[in-house]
Amino acid sequence: MTLREVTKLAQQGEGLHIEFKKKVSNPEKIVREVIALANTDGGYLMIGVDDDKTVSGHRYIDEEVYVLDKAIKDLIRPMVQYEQWIIPINEKKGVAVYHFEKSPKRPHYLYEEGRKKSFVRADDRTIQASREVWQILRRQKKPKDIIFNYGEKETKLMQALGDKSSITLKEYSKIAKLPRFIASKTLIRLVLANVLEVVPQEKEDVYMLKNLP
Template sequence: MTLQEVKSLAAKGEGLKIEFKKKAAYPEKIVREFIALANTAGGVVMIGVDDDGTVSGQRFIEEEVYVMEKAIKELIFPALHYELFVLPINSKKGVAVFKLEQSQSRPHYLKIDKKRQSFIRVADRSVQASIEVWEILKKSKNPRDVVFTYGRKEEILLKTLEEKQRISVREFSKIAKIPKFLASKTLVRLVLANVLLIHPQESDDYFTLKE
């Protein structure tokens, strides 16, 4: 990757596959962006780029890279693979680009104090993955025919979606009068069966019929 390519990428602005960081401050938070990109569609994390897309660079860029690589190795599970490009801007500053593909080992997660948190990319933000997203990521790695029984709860679900266009786990549980775990399991199965789409959100995810 050349400096011109870096500037061209930065000019596109942050989005589904691009994240800017001026420096590697709070690496335990920045690794969430790596997890989100690898869990979603891949992309790049750029160190030494301002929020407005200016490739201003960072002094001692090698130290920034060291801090990030250490955090990636120690905090992200399973191990995350990436390409690294470190490019000088001038004699004092440089920029680093971490390039990630959509991971075959997803879902990756952050592990701190025995707590596991996974993240996905929604537009230009990284949000914590719900239980449903986690299950879909895990099971979609090995796609296969999903068998499900069309019964009362599925009938209620589809009728509700025809009327309201969208539904959450909580709403489905209440309308169908079933436990939340069963509502969750049913919706996940229907996403894997290509009947529904999941729309991850910062609060409650919602589901729609797949067109």
């Protein structure tokens, strides 16, 4: 990757597939971005790029890369595969670019506060994956035909989605008068069956009918 290509990539701005960091000041937090990119749709993590999209570089880019590489190796499970480029800007500064594919080993996670935590991208943000999103990521690794009976609880869900474009787990549980764990299983199953799509959110995920081609 050339400096011109890095600059062009940076000009796209942060989003679902791109994250900027000026420096690796807190590698424990940056690995969350790595996990989110690998769990969602892949993308680029750029070190030495300012929030205003300026590729200003970092004076000690090799040291920054060493610290981040070690954090990725030590903190993320299962291990994440990636490409990496270190591009000089001038004699003193450089920029690093990491590229992550949508991982076949997802969901990746880290241990934090005594439990596993996983992360996904939501537009230009990284958020913690809910239990439902975790299960969807895990089961999507081995896609198979999902067979289910279209019963009363599914009918109530479709009626609710006919009245509005999206629904949360809490709303569905209340409307269908279902225990939360049964409502959760139903939504997960319908996402895996390509009937619904889930949109991760910081507070509560939303589910909507999937637009098939």
